[in-house]
Amino acid sequence: MKSCLSHFLNLSISVFKMGRLATLWSRSYNPAYLSALCLVVIQVGIGCIMMSSQTGGKYTFSTSSSVTISEFFKFLISSSLIIRACQRDAADPTQNHEAFPISRVSDDERKYTEEEVESERVIYAHETGRNNRTLSAAYIATLDKVSVENRFGFAKLALLYALINNTIFVAYKLADPGTVALIKSGVILITALLMVFALNSDISKVQWIAIIIQLCGLVTTQYRPETGSSYALSTYMVLIFQVTISAVAGVYNQSLLKSDQASIHAQNAILYGCGVCINAMVHLTLSYYTDSEPGFFEGYTSTAAYLVIVSNVFIGLAITAVYKYANAVIKCLATAVATGILLYVSPILFGTNTSPLIVPGGLVVFISSYLYMEFPAAKRPVVTLTEERKGNRPFNFTSADPVLRAPLLAAFTAATIFIICFCETMQIPDRDPPAEIDTLHSPFNSTIAFVRWNSHHEERVPLIKKYEPFFHTLHFSMPSYIDSPLKTEFQNLTHDNWGDGLFPYVQIARTMRYILDQPKNESLPSNQSAADITGLFNFHFDAWVNPMDFAEEDYTKMWMAISRHGDGIGGGPTFVCMTKRERFGGWQGLLGDRNWHYALLHALSDLEAAGTDFRFNPREWCVGWSDVYYIPRHLWTDYIYLATIFGSRGVFHELAIPTIIHIIDQTRRQRELSSIVNWLGDCYGGCCSEGATLDDLLEHRCGHKLNYLGDQNIVATHFQRIDYAASLLGTKNMLQEVQVLPDQPRNWTEYTQTLSQEALTAYHVAFSKVPLNQTMSVNVPPNFVFNQTGLEPPPTPEELKKQEEDRLQKIENDKAAEAARKAAEDAQRIEELMKAESEQKKLEEKLAEMMKAAEVERKKAGDQTPGERNTTNFQENET
Template identity: 45%
Template sequence: MSLWTLPIIGKLNAAYAAALALIVIQVSIGILYKAAQSGGNYAFSASSSVTISEFLKLLLSTYFFYREWLQRRQNSTHQTLSVEEMRRDSMEEKGLCEDGSEETSEGSKRSESAVDARYWTLSNPRSDVGSFVQACRDELPTEIRYGFAQLALFYVLINNTVFLLYRLADPGTIQLIKSGTTLITALVMIFALKTNIVRGQWLAIILQVCGIVTTQYRPGGAAYPLSTYLILLFQTTISAISSVYNQNLCKSVDKSLHVMNMTLYGSGMCLNLMLHFVIRLIEWDEPGFFTGYGSWGACMVILSNVFIGLAMTAVYKYADAIIKCFATAISTGVLLYVSPILFNVTLSFLVLPGTLVVFIAAWLYAEATPPRSSSKIPDSPVRRQQRRSLLMGFLSEYSAQGRYRRAGLSLATCLTVFIIACLNSANSNKSSGNTDKAPPASGDHGGDLITIDSPFKNSLAFVRWNSHIAERIPIIKSSYSPFFYTMHISMPSLSNALAEVTQNITWDTWEDAFTIYHSVRDTMSQLLEDPNTQDIDGIMYFHFDAWVEPLQFADMDRNKIWFLDGPEPKFECMKTVDRYGNWWGWGANHHELALQGVRIASHMQKSKYIIDPDEFCIGWSDIYFIPRRYFRDYIALSDILYAVPVFHELAIPTIIHIIDKTYQSHPTRSIIEPLGDCWGSCCATNPLAEDIMWRRCGHKMDFLNENVTKVHFERLAANSLILGKQVGNMGV
């Protein structure tokens, strides 16, 4: 059959229809899992979400089997009545009654009434719960039920780690790596089930792997830490094994698919419920069972899990595990296209040809599939014992067919809970709401040497002048450029020409010093929109007369906001100015404008942010760092406060306070990293040379005092020379 004679959707056989449904659902899940996040985290418990999904799938499967059970009884009714009617007709032809005597007309009527009564009884069976439950129990052999319980453990691992993966990486990358299960699945099927993979299928698998590698290629190294790829590899391997195991279970007996689903989902519901309570005991900040389901994203995640479970089971029943893997590969291609649009992921120029190769490989696999044999080779005890030995080895006695299957299931359950608890604990403080390149480490360790890198090598330096002093630009740019990805110069009247464009990524001409935060907002917006700046992970804002020594910020958490915690004005949030002290801005009624802005934000963004409409903040705002993951939040809140307008030393602290309250996992786990060791304040002057040498940051330097400023710039020049150099690791 050629490519052009493929049947249309309405005529697809069950295998292709199930695979098509799987593709649609996987693409939807990739988008929903990211959309349901808030600040890189989920407001609901992953284990409770999976438990609810398994419960809903159990209800659906139970309903489907109930209908099948009624149909079976209906068919049995018609067969019984047919035999009864044939027997009665034969008796009537002979003119005999049931006991062999001659039948009278009155007896004939009684016979017809008896048949009608029997028909009513059989065609309207009493659908009692006991009979239905017994039918469920009798449908599957005991070893198959234990097999599905063990399979449920695999899906507990898969379904819970997928939430972690969507926090750590973007949907396209996740689906891309998971597509590698085609090769792993084929190997498992060969060695475990003795499945014959023909040469054409092997060529399709190799071609698909090449296509995946092509789409993943991106100059500049890996996009995520090694730990993220290890978790992806672990989940991929578990997924491959479970795919083969699921296929083998579904095809080992010719029984109802719905009862198989009931067994799998019922086991999964119980296991995930137990897992939820265990994690709640270990992790104090784990959300409650019904916490966080007020948003549409959380509910859609549950529904998508319901549909993908049904689609996957249909694939395993009517197709095979490798077709499921190719369906995953196709959905990967779709997600690779939508991820740059929805999640600001850089799209490699090789995605188009690589994805095309993946599609061609999927078609070649379908063409190379040999026809299914109608004869079934008996599964003798000898062959079954050989397969068990190959799959389980010395643990065969603890498998679903073994003598100690209950003990094996208990041990496997404990191991599964332990693995998930360890993964959650190890990554409890990590978040990847930002789908861009992961924050770089301050040094790449290699043996006893470390490479010195700037912690800001992927960050933009936003340097602000409140007045036009262009002669200071060269020394600032030449001194700081080696440490930053790029620099942005903000200075009034920077451009002498009256151009329509007053700002781009590297400069702006913002005039109002009181609302400079809105110029920062514009730069953030441009960084998000420009496909060439997707590697920039944050903005470091500071005044030109402040000093910042970049290498001394290597130990800071780059997933957090950094903000000054110093005097004049001290960072504090309040509802009244009575207890704060004498700040000049109170006399100018800046606090009233701040309160007005907060109330407007509370009204407009109530569903998205946690905002106290009567609370505003104040703080020293000459140096701060905003990670890329909070750019959109900064933009949204800045637009509201700028419209009032709110003074920058009230607006910026209020913005980051709202972001902190919204995304912190607990009141004791703030996302703000205080900069408490910076010298000076908003208006302090004349630091000593010793102050600059002993403090990594401060404000403000007097550029007319060259004996002091040269200390800072000479230190920057010396430190820039060691960037990229390897030095001895002293264990620090």
């Protein structure tokens, strides 16, 4: 702070030397245009300084202390001017001494400029008759020449300037510098009304027309066809309040200047002295009632913070110098140029969104301001100070009664402090308008991409960097990528040298922990520091990812790509959790001579003995493809702990990562039957698949692998798609108008009301042709003659030849199939005949045996035949 004080003193001395340089400037340059150039530079500088001094939309220093310090140095400058004038008067009482050779501006010019000069009213004049007094006595005597009534008037004026100088910080929190400058310089209506009703000034018809045109221009600059307005209503209320107070202060300032013949240096000293006291009380009040208010000298850690003070101290001197050599018209043009520059640089430097109508609306504002100043009303006869009654002074809202004057001033002071404290502590809305424009942005804009190389291939880095616009940060994990004494242990936010591709999850856990340990950097814009990262997305460098296809995913869940097949040529491994290897016995790690899962079982035993809150079966392990997965930040601590346990046992990553995700899912899910894992089933390939075809690439949003040594057309197609998607980021969503939001359901009647008459008629015609009473006869749709629609192009000769070959081949195939069928039928018939003959032979043999047995029985029965035996038995029964 001491260096800052010395800097201010040096600048103060340089101000006194400017008078000597004025003559030199006038000889070499056009002073009017040079002063206008200075005004442009100063106004642009102030707008940029006020924005760049913010960190994350807030000021790191106390704004009330900044204003207090500025007022204090203004007080010192005014006092030094009084002392300087006293010394010159003592040395030569007959000489007209000017500390700075700047003449008074005319009343007509002053009424256009009161808003700009505001509290910077260091307008220099001389005083005489102090040669016989001591320096301190002369200083006090100069102050005593200001009447008591005017002292209270300057105290009231200091209250207004306290509101102005403190709310300007709030204005720059809410809006961009260009908008603040445009509204601040464009609202002539308020000043004109005050001039008419407070000072009884005249406004010409042309000026009233210019005011109306200017209001239309201002509304145009803030209009957006998509949203209606550029900022929230509260933002415009703050800006209008700030401009209104500025206009009131300017008019009241003019009244005080014309009502007293005391030294202007003395008036300034009283004004700034009151300002120091009022702003100091504001700071003490904020410090008492809010915990977030920085200390008086805290937060001045950047050059911009000091420049805020410097600009507030010397802006008045600079504007006064401009009015010495220029006029109101040049001032208006300089302000227009400065505002135009601020409107242009605000989106570039500060990322603000401007209305597409800002250019035509701004031109209307500037032209109307020019017309207002070019066609003033006719001048009235000059009224001297003695002819003007002080009772007619505007804003004389403090009683002249000495008994009531002080209590009322104290009440107004308390009200001013309350308003400032309210503005400083109110909830600041976002700079974006209430109805935000739907622009395309990456769903991974707060996600770190962890890209893994198992071997050193630095030549692939330029292509992988094309993913950069879609992610918060790209982290490259590659063996020997960074030359560091730490070798494989080296890591930072964007790189590491991890060398073991069998256990990459250990390095991922280290990166997660590194990010979690990073404090939030308040000096960076939103979503720029490591503390703003919300998740980690891991994929191999030879995998492909189409980031925009993940916009509808749930970023609070874990994701894992799942390979649906184990085809033996690169697919898989399929995600499976088991307690017996037979469930996935075909995987190489579970073969009897490998048993990779034993290390995992040991790690699970260690985890069980650790006494954590994880829910898991110590005899269950999981296998799965682990090249593409996502972990949200709120689950990183679980991942880090489990990865450390598994890494200590050397668990292979295709066992470790699926099991880690499975344990976290079982432990952190909020409902028993609802998983917090999103399975990415549409990722192509698997751990060791060969290069994908072009169709595979275009039909899947992610996959493995992209063969950089294979077909370069496939590689180029993917990254051309990535470049095109990156070019759309930040642009308007062209599908916004046809979107149907889930919270805005529509019934059928409401939907038909949105259709055109042609569309509604086409629907009714189609509905009348729908067969509502038809039943299915066969389980196939009807066939159509080839090219019945006429949409297909005629076949080429090669295609006709191929069709004929296919037709002949089909005939041959049909003949062969028919012959095979007949041969099969003949073979079956012969087999059936042979079987029938065999059965007949067996039947005959059995019949012969039966007849032979019957003959033997007959002989045993007396050589009677069965008929003879029946006859004999019948006769016996009759008897």
